[in-house]
Amino acid sequence: MGRPIDDDDREQVRRLHAEGRSRNDIARAIERSPSTVSKIAAACDPPLTFDRAAEVETATRVRRADLAARRADLALTLHDVAEREIGRMTEPHLYFEWGGKDHTYAQKWQDEPTPVDRRTMMATAGAALDRSLKLAPPRDEVGERSRSVIGRLMEGLARNYAERHGSSPDAPDGDDDG
Structure with a gap:
């Protein structure tokens, strides 16, 4: 059986709680179990909580x-x-x-x-x-911005292709096998 809770334990729990320490930190500091710290905290007036939500x-x-x-x-x-x-x-x-x-x-x-x-x-x-x-x-004007960026990219690629090959990539090249 553990040692009984005394006034010194209560005071230490109040002081360490006021410092913002967690229940487990307080338990380690006063060398008591976390459940004992919870019991001491619940018995305080007003009760101390360790709610960190x-x-x-x-x-x-x-x-x-x-x-x-x-x-x-x-x-x-x-x-x-x-x-x-x-x-x-x-x-x-x-x-x-x-x-x-x-x-x-x-x-x-x-x-x-x-x-x-x-x-x-x-x-x-x-x-x-x-x-x-x-x-x-x-986030804003999603469709319009996306279309304009992709459109500019495609126009630039088509221009580059035409400069290198003399025609647009979708123009027929005249040698259909079909």
Whole structure:
């Protein structure tokens, strides 16, 4: 059986509670069980409570706000990735290889990436934009803004294609097999 509760225990519980300490912290400080601290707190006039719902609610709101800010930062980073990949599609590109029995290194600069590499860059940009919009969807004028951004992106890509190939990507090329 534990030692009886005395006035010193009651005073210590009141003082530590006033400091904002938790029930378990108080129990450790006065070397009593948490249930004994609860009994002492309940017997006080007025009874002391260890209800931390308001603190938990505030902490939860702060945590959610922090996570929202991190998602917004990550969304910006993903937009940067998309822009970088789209920009690389028309820049000179270095190709290299190791090979042969002597393990020789060869490299070659091309005016722009191969179609396969451009397709990979476009897929990377698309995936980055998709994830970015899922992390931080536009809030105001959602449809109009999204359409205008995607529309400008598509117009720019079509213009670039036409400059490089002399026609728009959807124009017939004249050699239908059909």
